[in-house]
Amino acid sequence: xxxxxxxxxxxxxxxxxxxxxxxxxxxxxxxxxxxxxxxxxxxxxxxxxxxxxxxxxxxxxxxxxxxxxxxxxxxxxxxxxxxxxxxxxxxxxxxxxxxxxxxxxxxxxxxxxxxxxxxxxxxxxxxxxxxxxxxxxxxxxxxxxxxxxxxxxxxxxxxxxxxxxxxxxxxxxxxxxxxxxxxxxxxxxxxxxxxxxxxxxxxxxxxxxxxxxxxxxxxxxxxxxxxxxxxxxxxxxxxxxxxxxxxxxxxxxxxxxxxxxxxxxxxxxxxxxxxxxxxxxxxxxxxxxxxxxxxxxxxxxxxxxxxxxxxxxxxxxxxxxxxxx
Amino acid sequence: xxxxxxxxxxxxxxxxxxxxxxxxxxxxxxxxxxxxxxxxxxxxxxxxxxxxxxxxxxxxxxxxxxxxxxxxxxxxxxxxxxxxxxxxxxxxxxxxxxxxxxxxxxxxxxxxxxxxxxxxxxxxxxxxxxxxxxxxxxxxxxxxxxxxxxxxxxxxxxxxxxxxxxxxxxxxxxxxxxxxxxxxxxxxxxxxxxxxxxxxxxxxxxxxxxxxxxxxxxxxxxxxxxxxxxxxxxxxxxxxxxxxxxxxxxxxxxxxxxxxxxxxxxxxxxxxxxxxxxxxxxxxxxxxxxxxxxxxxxxxxxxxxxxxxxxxxxxxxxxxxxxxxxxxxxxxxxxxxxxxxxxxxxxxx
Ligand SMILES: Nc1ncnc2c1ncn2[C@@H]1O[C@H](COP(=O)(O)OP(=O)(O)O)[C@@H](O)[C@H]1O
Ligand SMILES: Nc1ncnc2c1ncn2[C@@H]1O[C@H](COP(=O)(O)OP(=O)(O)O)[C@@H](O)[C@H]1O
Ligand SMILES: [Mg+2]
Ligand SMILES: [Mg+2]
Numbered sequence: 001x002x003x004x005x006x007x008x009x010x011x012x013x014x015x016x017x018x019x020x021x022x023x024x025x026x027x028x029x030x031x032x033x034x035x036x037x038x039x040x041x042x043x044x045x046x047x048x049x050x051x052x053x054x055x056x057x058x059x060x061x062x063x064x065x066x067x068x069x070x071x072x073x074x075x076x077x078x079x080x081x082x083x084x085x086x087x088x089x090x091x092x093x094x095x096x097x098x099x100x101x102x103x104x105x106x107x108x109x110x111x112x113x114x115x116x117x118x119x120x121x122x123x124x125x126x127x128x129x130x131x132x133x134x135x136x137x138x139x140x141x142x143x144x145x146x147x148x149x150x151x152x153x154x155x156x157x158x159x160x161x162x163x164x165x166x167x168x169x170x171x172x173x174x175x176x177x178x179x180x181x182x183x184x185x186x187x188x189x190x191x192x193x194x195x196x197x198x199x200x201x202x203x204x205x206x207x208x209x210x211x212x213x214x215x216x217x218x219x220x221x222x223x224x225x226x227x228x229x230x231x232x233x234x235x236x237x238x239x240x241x242x243x244x245x246x247x248x249x250x251x252x253x254x255x256x257x258x259x260x261x262x263x264x265x266x267x268x269x270x271x272x273x274x275x276x277x278x279x280x281x282x283x284x285x286x287x288x289x290x291x292x293x294x295x296x297x298x299x300x301x302x303x304x305x306x307x308x309x310x311x312x313x314x315x316x317x318x319x320x321x322x323x324x325x
Numbered sequence: 326x327x328x329x330x331x332x333x334x335x336x337x338x339x340x341x342x343x344x345x346x347x348x349x350x351x352x353x354x355x356x357x358x359x360x361x362x363x364x365x366x367x368x369x370x371x372x373x374x375x376x377x378x379x380x381x382x383x384x385x386x387x388x389x390x391x392x393x394x395x396x397x398x399x400x401x402x403x404x405x406x407x408x409x410x411x412x413x414x415x416x417x418x419x420x421x422x423x424x425x426x427x428x429x430x431x432x433x434x435x436x437x438x439x440x441x442x443x444x445x446x447x448x449x450x451x452x453x454x455x456x457x458x459x460x461x462x463x464x465x466x467x468x469x470x471x472x473x474x475x476x477x478x479x480x481x482x483x484x485x486x487x488x489x490x491x492x493x494x495x496x497x498x499x500x501x502x503x504x505x506x507x508x509x510x511x512x513x514x515x516x517x518x519x520x521x522x523x524x525x526x527x528x529x530x531x532x533x534x535x536x537x538x539x540x541x542x543x544x545x546x547x548x549x550x551x552x553x554x555x556x557x558x559x560x561x562x563x564x565x566x567x568x569x570x571x572x573x574x575x576x577x578x579x580x581x582x583x584x585x586x587x588x589x590x591x592x593x594x595x596x597x598x599x600x601x602x603x604x605x606x607x608x609x610x611x612x613x614x615x616x617x618x619x620x621x622x623x624x625x626x627x628x629x630x631x632x633x634x635x636x637x638x639x640x641x642x643x644x645x646x647x648x649x650x651x652x653x654x655x656x657x658x659x660x661x662x663x664x665x666x667x668x669x670x671x672x673x674x
Pocket of ligand 1: 015017022024042043044045046047048049050060063064281
């Protein structure tokens with residue numbers, strides 16, 4: 001096995017709010033190998049974005065704090081390095097793409113300047129050269145008329161083009177890891193396919209690793225090598241994509257797969273909803289956070305928090321029933 | 326499930342003929358007097374039978390919501406006629422029209438669409454009060470309890486306020502309210518899009534059960550092709566204010582004919598890596614152009630991988646293909662049996 005590019009161990013991030021402490025990310029561990037795509041999949045509020053922001057140390061403090069854990073990247077523990085060292089990694093060795101490009105693009109700067117900036121800052125490349133590189137990047141993400149588009153502003157771009165520009169910005173310094181947080185959730189499906197195809201192609205070409213955050217099980221199936229399923233701030237199942245879909249082990253994963261209609265599903269079969277609703281992270285139950293919705297839950301599940309363990313080769317699941325079966 | 330009954334529902338409940346809704350917008354410069362118009366819906370025709378679900382799909386801005394609101398007569402029509410339960414309701418008003426007791430709407434946003442200061446009882450009961458449908462207090466209470474049960478909620482929930490409910494429950498409260506006047510048609514505009522994936526099935530199942538029990542018809546507007554396939558008997562695909570293809574559910578999903586339908590189907594990933602690996606892909610470039618200035622000829626031609634010369638200048642009509650399918654595409658200007666072999670296979674069911 002190759003050494004992982006990123007190793008996350010016991011990452012725990014909390015927010016202190018009026019309603020109490022929110023355990024947004026609780027004891028999360030995973031690896032990302034070089035060139036690999038890891039999908040983090042889960043419903044809204046399950047802790048996906050907080051996981052991503054924690055990796056880049058972008059958690060607003062207060063109210064948030066990374067309480068414990070290690071984030072090992074290229075031989076450094078990102079939780080321990082100085083702010084200056086972290087700034088040198090962010091946008092350089094690790095890049096991020098957000099769901100709403102408008103919130104991360106500066107409306108008063110041209111797109112070209114925003115792509116050139118990290119090249120100038122991190123690489124010390126002179127501005128004129130950085131702008132040339134920016135143009136090449138816009139061409140690479142297939143923005144038509146790249147030379148002209150360089151000097152226009154984000155609001156003159158369509159939704160899909162903004163996300164292309166974000167990808168160009170992310171790629172500017174040839175990062176080893178790209179974190180894309182629901183990059184296409186706001187886009188139409190034909191544009192979603194274009195953007196994700198492009199992202200996949202370019203990460204493959206540069207051998208960068210990709211953490212793809214999504215709530216869409218179809219997107220995971222099409223683009224991911226590895227999958228981590230999050231529920232209530234924890235990873236409940238983790239496996240290679242093919243393995244996860246073929247042999248889902250955790251009751252939540254199984255529940256999700258049978259509650260969502262598929263384009264090729266059997267339409268005579270009734271959907272099986274997961275009853276109840278996702279947990280409130282400031283009032284997590286003592287035991288398994290899925291237990292209140294789980295059809296198989298026993299009294300033991302309510303008492304004891306299940307550990308994420310290897311239940312089959314390279315297939316982790318956090319369910320105490322899995323050991324008994 | 327859409328019933329595979331031996332006698333398919335056949336009597337017509339709703340007919341829409343050449344519906345147009347154009348929104349005037351001030352165009353040009355600051356002092357310009359010219360008005361352009363957004364051709365949000367630009368010549369849409371279809372029929373909906375009793376007990377049937379017609380899915381309406383397409384990317385954002387293609388005119389799905391506008392079509393729904395126009396049928397409910399909540400928007401002025403630019404052109405076209407609407408027949409409902411055998412009557413021409415084109416000239417009727419949403420507020421006064423008697424038809425509005427028989428045609429109700431279910432909204433996308435389960436948060437914004439319920440008044441936070443009203444108890445569930447009064448939210449659901451409002452239409453009963455407005456139309457004086459309850460005989461007395463106990464009849465009113467009985468009806469509320471019945472409606473709550475109908476959508477899978479408990480009668481004692483009537484005393485609570487919307488914020489005490491989850492998104493899925495709120496959406497069911499919205500459905501209960503829509504059912505209060507015993508309508509024959511529900512226009513559902515993205516009724517599950519705002520819900521978490523694990524919750525969507527609750528609402529889909531309630532709608533399908535209600536149809537089985539009450540024989541309701543649905544115009545089911547959504548952008549999620551898999552949800553629409555699950556719930557619909559027939560499906561219409563819209564692009565820039567037009568229906569480009571309409572067919573029975575299985576015909577459309579197994580053998581999409583319009584290149585845009587093919588592109589849509591192909592863009593949606595299937596939740597199975599094995600299938601995804603081998604699925605043929607049809608990728609279209611670009612994004613949907615502005616409805617202010619739709620392209621000449623076929624509106625899809627700038628993005629169409631199969632574009633021909635004729636497509637750039639001649640607007641294709643929605644052509645009857647047999648099998649109750651219609652397609653607006655120059656590739657399919659002839660009966661379907663002649664071009665069957667030219668059509669790529671989509672995901673098979
Ligand atoms: N700035 C914040 N202050 C307080 N709570 C927060 C903050 N950011 C996120 N949270 C909480 O953390 C939890 C996880 O959120 P998030 O990671 O954004 O979920 P996801 O991305 O999976 O939808 C949620 O309960 C959310 O309310
Ligand atoms: N009140 C309005 N005034 C001007 N334009 C509108 C109005 N409502 C909708 N539109 C435009 O009409 C088109 C169709 O919108 P809509 O029916 O909401 O699409 P969909 O529901 O398919 O996303 C869009 O271009 C939209 O911007
Ligand atoms: Mg998020
Ligand atoms: Mg809409």
